[in-house]
Amino acid sequence: MMRKSRKESTAKLNQNGLTKRLLRLRVNGEVKEVATETNKTLLEVLREDLGLTGTKHGCELGECGTCTVLIDDEPVLSCLVLGVESEDADIVTVEGLMRDGRPHPLQRAFADLGATQCGYCIPGILLTSRALLDKNPHPTREQIREALAGNLCRCTGYTKILDAVELVVKGEVA
Amino acid sequence: MREKKFSVIGKPLRKVDALAKSTGDTRYADDLELSRMLYGKLLRSPLPHARIRGIKTDRAAKLKGVYAVITGADLPERFGIMPSTQDEEALAGEKVRHVGDPVAAVAASSEAVAEESLKLIEVDYEPLKPILSIEEALACTEESERIHAWNRRANIQKAVSFEFGDVVQGFAQADQIFEDTFFFQGNAHLPMEQHCALAQYGPEDKLTIWSSTQTPHYLHRALSKVLKLPMSRIRVIAAPVGGGFGGKSDPFSHEMCASKLAMITGRPVKFTLTREETFYVHRGRHPVKMWIRTGVKNDGTLQAMHFRSFLDGGGYSSYGLATVYYTGALQTVSYKLPVYKFEGVRVFTNKPPCGPKRGHGTPQPRFALEVHLDKIADKLGIDPVELRLKQLVEPDSITVNGLRVSTTGLRECIEKAAARAEWKKKFHQLPYGRGIGFAASAYISGAGLPIYWNGMPHSGVQIRLDRGGGITVFCGSTDIGQGSDSILAYVVAEEFGVDPADIRVVTADTDLTPVDLGSYSSRVTVMTGNAAIQACRKLKEMLFQVAGEALEVPVDDLEMAEGKVRSQSYPKRAISFAECVEKAETKFGTLGATGSYSPPKYPANYKGSGVGLTPAYSYSASIVELSCDPETAEIKVEKVWIAHDCGRAFNPLLVEGQSEGSVYMALGEALMEEQVFRKNGLHKFPSILDYKSPTTLETPEIETILIETNDPEGPYGAKEAGQGFLLPVIPAVANALFDAIGVRIDELPITPDKVLRALEGRLKPVSVPSFDFPPPIKWRPGEGVEVPQKS
Numbered sequence: 001m002m003r004k005s006r007k008e009s010t011a012k013l014n015q016n017g018l019t020k021r022l023l024r025l026r027v028n029g030e031v032k033e034v035a036t037e038t039n040k041t042l043l044e045v046l047r048e049d050l051g052l053t054g055t056k057h058g059c060e061l062g063e064c065g066t067c068t069v070l071i072d073d074e075p076v077l078s079c080l081v082l083g084v085e086s087e088d089a090d091i092v093t094v095e096g097l098m099r100d101g102r103p104h105p106l107q108r109a110f111a112d113l114g115a116t117q118c119g120y121c122i123p124g125i126l127l128t129s130r131a132l133l134d135k136n137p138h139p140t141r142e143q144i145r146e147a148l149a150g151n152l153c154r155c156t157g158y159t160k161i162l163d164a165v166e167l168v169v170k171g172e173v174a
Numbered sequence: 175m176r177e178k179k180f181s182v183i184g185k186p187l188r189k190v191d192a193l194a195k196s197t198g199d200t201r202y203a204d205d206l207e208l209s210r211m212l213y214g215k216l217l218r219s220p221l222p223h224a225r226i227r228g229i230k231t232d233r234a235a236k237l238k239g240v241y242a243v244i245t246g247a248d249l250p251e252r253f254g255i256m257p258s259t260q261d262e263e264a265l266a267g268e269k270v271r272h273v274g275d276p277v278a279a280v281a282a283s284s285e286a287v288a289e290e291s292l293k294l295i296e297v298d299y300e301p302l303k304p305i306l307s308i309e310e311a312l313a314c315t316e317e318s319e320r321i322h323a324w325n326r327r328a329n330i331q332k333a334v335s336f337e338f339g340d341v342v343q344g345f346a347q348a349d350q351i352f353e354d355t356f357f358f359q360g361n362a363h364l365p366m367e368q369h370c371a372l373a374q375y376g377p378e379d380k381l382t383i384w385s386s387t388q389t390p391h392y393l394h395r396a397l398s399k400v401l402k403l404p405m406s407r408i409r410v411i412a413a414p415v416g417g418g419f420g421g422k423s424d425p426f427s428h429e430m431c432a433s434k435l436a437m438i439t440g441r442p443v444k445f446t447l448t449r450e451e452t453f454y455v456h457r458g459r460h461p462v463k464m465w466i467r468t469g470v471k472n473d474g475t476l477q478a479m480h481f482r483s484f485l486d487g488g489g490y491s492s493y494g495l496a497t498v499y500y501t502g503a504l505q506t507v508s509y510k511l512p513v514y515k516f517e518g519v520r521v522f523t524n525k526p527p528c529g530p531k532r533g534h535g536t537p538q539p540r541f542a543l544e545v546h547l548d549k550i551a552d553k554l555g556i557d558p559v560e561l562r563l564k565q566l567v568e569p570d571s572i573t574v575n576g577l578r579v580s581t582t583g584l585r586e587c588i589e590k591a592a593a594r595a596e597w598k599k600k601f602h603q604l605p606y607g608r609g610i611g612f613a614a615s616a617y618i619s620g621a622g623l624p625i626y627w628n629g630m631p632h633s634g635v636q637i638r639l640d641r642g643g644g645i646t647v648f649c650g651s652t653d654i655g656q657g658s659d660s661i662l663a664y665v666v667a668e669e670f671g672v673d674p675a676d677i678r679v680v681t682a683d684t685d686l687t688p689v690d691l692g693s694y695s696s697r698v699t700v701m702t703g704n705a706a707i708q709a710c711r712k713l714k715e716m717l718f719q720v721a722g723e724a725l726e727v728p729v730d731d732l733e734m735a736e737g738k739v740r741s742q743s744y745p746k747r748a749i750s751f752a753e754c755v756e757k758a759e760t761k762f763g764t765l766g767a768t769g770s771y772s773p774p775k776y777p778a779n780y781k782g783s784g785v786g787l788t789p790a791y792s793y794s795a796s797i798v799e800l801s802c803d804p805e806t807a808e809i810k811v812e813k814v815w816i817a818h819d820c821g822r823a824f825n826p827l828l829v830e831g832q833s834e835g836s837v838y839m840a841l842g843e844a845l846m847e848e849q850v851f852r853k854n855g856l857h858k859f860p861s862i863l864d865y866k867s868p869t870t871l872e873t874p875e876i877e878t879i880l881i882e883t884n885d886p887e888g889p890y891g892a893k894e895a896g897q898g899f900l901l902p903v904i905p906a907v908a909n910a911l912f913d914a915i916g917v918r919i920d921e922l923p924i925t926p927d928k929v930l931r932a933l934e935g936r937l938k939p940v941s942v943p944s945f946d947f948p949p950p951i952k953w954r955p956g957e958g959v960e961v962p963q964k965s
């Protein structure tokens with residue numbers, strides 16, 4: 001009945017004797033070495049091997065945006081790339097948005113304006129927003145909308161999320 | 175009420191968990207990992223309806239890395255959310271009743287091994303004829319065609335019938351009678367977090383489960399029943415819920431199986447459902463067909479209404495018993511209705527079970543009612559806003575079906591929404607292809623009766639004060655993103671005059687926190703808020719006593735503000751809160767207090783009068799402006815105005831957030847989302863890609879207008895602010911479409927295909943089945959127990 005999920009193919013590969021490998025990943029500015037299966041997605045490596053559970057998953061099929069991380073400053077769905085493909089890149093997760101132990105202005109704006117309800121979509125949305133602002137520090141509301149169109153949120157109706165990003169654009173975060 | 179100005183209530187403060195949620199610190203159920211943890215998976219039925227002749231699990235059990243395999247025989251006890259309709263099994267015993275019904279569960283060293291082992295389980299099914307629609311269910315009345323054996327009439331879960339007032343006479347007094355039919359398609363909650371449960375069973379024979387549940391208390395009861403363990407040996411912890419909307423309010427198979435497998439293996443077991451599984455676990459909005467007949471005077475005054483609803487319940491009861499009543503209960507709460515008849519039936523079909531989704535059983539009839547009224551206004555040549563305004567339910571009144579209305583801000587909601595949207599200027603005045611629509615609604619602030627009928631409180635709060643002035647609040651309530659943890663902090667901070675950020679909130683843990691019934695029916699703010707105030711006031715009595723002595727100020731002159739206990743007349747006479755706590759502990763011993771809340775008594779006493787009761791009704795009015803391209807029938811919602819009587823906005827940011835999320839969800843239901851099935855019982859769209867829901871691009875600007883009516887039953891006057899907003903938006907969309915292009919779509923979702931068919935005159939009216947409803951229960955106001963109004 002159910003469609004084949006990615007996990008099933010994983011199981012097959014395992015039976016075919018695929019072994020682990022030592023991955024060197026640069027995550028949030030630190031180099032991490034981890035021995036893991038080569039067929040694991042970056043999402044799985046981050047959550048299961050590195051304990052970075054701030055990155056969430058809503059589908060593991062590339063459809064919801066929840067698992068977004070930054071790879072070399074570009075928002076990427078971490079459920080669609082393999083851990084091994086992410087070596088030699090700069091990976092940023094929500095945990096890496098903090099600066100010197102202080103939340104990023106986006107993180108503060110989201111908290112201040114009530115843009116986090118259940119919070120589950122928020123890490124992905126924060127990273128997509130940061131990638132946008134890095135490239136275009138003064139986007140219009142319409143441009144923010146477009147940038148976030150691949151990140152689903154079921155709680156907020158997006159309104160306060162757009163407001164929070166705009167607040168950062170205006171430089172008005174306390 | 176109190177004169178004092180609020181220091182916390184009404185302020186746009188951060189939620190207590192807002193930073194944790196935006197830094198990735200919040201640990202949801204699937205973020206938890208325990209040592210030696212195993213991964214669980216469920217084998218689900220590929221068939222919609224089949225008898226199970228046998229299951230062979232030995233090959234799966236032998237697979238390397240598999241620790242245990244269980245089937246229905248291991249968990250035979252039935253369960254379900256409603257005590258009188260316990261028809262679910264953790265794993266199907268004799269029969270499967272929908273595609274996705276679980277039949278076996280495994281615990282293995284990894285998810286991959288668990289999945290691999292499922293393929294080795296052989297189930298011998300004898301396929302049975304599936305029943306996939308309301309009509310088929312009503313037609314399949316033979317004993318041999320039953321989906322369940324326990325219900326009285328084959329495939330009818332529940333049929334109800336009520337008559338309030340003299341219906342024949344009511345219709346006889348009408349100048350005109352209008353009749354319409356409607357269909358509200360089912361849809362899914364689609365929380366971004368998939369369900370997850372992690373269970374651990376210790377050598378001391380105690381079970382702990384962390385689950386993404388909105389109702390830890392009911393899960394506690396169900397686990398005890400199914401596992402045959404006393405509740406005292408089970409600890410349920412609701413992890414922060416990554417979106418619920420009603421979809422995580424039932425006890426679920428994966429929770430039972432995680433627990434059982436943990437007991438068998440002696441190791442922690444975690445189940446995380448896939449996105450596809452969430453569509454089959456479902457419990458979403460019921461598909462409902464509706465028929466409505468209304469008698470009115472020529473000036474639009476309602477004389478009598480007869481409403482019928484037919485609910486497609488899916489394979490199990492879930493909350494359905496309540497849902498069927500809800501489709502008939504709240505029609506009477508917004509507009510004066512002297513005579514009302516309601517008949518409703520919920521059938522079983524071989525599809526995933528439906529349950530409560532935001533608005534639980536009321537968005538469907540509200541859609542029907544508000545579009546029906548729009549049609550009546552149009553035919554009578556009356557402005558639809560005026561039609562409503564002339565017959566609003568009065569405050570402090572009792573409706574024809576015995577519901578007690580205390581405060582209502584509906585008039586203000588309607589007037590303010592109409593003014594902000596420039597209704598008068600736009601209605602009937604916008605160019606072809608652009609339109610504006612209006613609708614209003616009412617919702618409950620918590621169910622008046624608990625699911626298990628007993629005399630115990632619906633909500634309990636315990637507060638502990640420590641020597642450093644620290645305050646910890648314990649409550650069983652469950653934060654599903656709506657901010658219930660913050661609500662507790664705000665109340666306690668307001669009462670003690672301290673900063674909410676200084677308060678620790680411990681919630682949703684059955685070992686630590688007093689029972690709160692759960693995050694459903696928009697009950698949490700009203701019930702936990704009242705319970706928390708009660709607990710605070712007990713402590714304040716002690717604190718004021720010692721402060722009065724220390725400051726030599728009469729107790730009734732004392733107040734708590736700015737972290738101090740001080741004289742109101744001479745604010746300089748003050749001691750710090752922490753010092754006051756020390757003195758109180760010295761005098762009274764360890765400081766703690768409890769508070770609890772139960773809703774008031776209600777006026778009606780007929781059988782079935784329990785649904786629709788509430789401490790207070792919230793009211794909403796919405797105006798939607800949209801454009802529709804007559805060529806492509808593409809609809810673009812331009813703007814939504816929503817006015818909501820929330821009694822008192824505890825935190826306007828949170829209330830607006832609930833409003834915006836509700837409007838968004840309503841637009842998805844109105845225009846895009848549908849949970850529909852193929853002839854073989856498979857879901858047509860079991861993925862986020864195929865199940866269309868609004869993104870940032872489809873979500874318009876939303877303007878929320880908050881109306882405060884200060885309800886005597888609510889904490890600081892607050893009423894519901896989580897679900898009611900959704901209700902008027904859906905019919906307002908349909909009404910706006912009519913204003914834009916002159917066609918009525920009485921069937922949700924309103925897709926371009928339906929609009930084009932309607933424009934070409936090819937859209938058939940919704941057909942409604944015939945059904946022999948039971949003889950009605952008759953009741954009139956005044957026949958029950960009269961209950962005095964609070965004022």
Ligand code: FES
Nearest residue numbers: 060063064065079
């Ligand atoms: S988890 Fe949904 S896109 Fe990756």
Ligand code: FES
Nearest residue numbers: 118119153154155
């Ligand atoms: S805050 Fe819950 S999904 Fe976005």
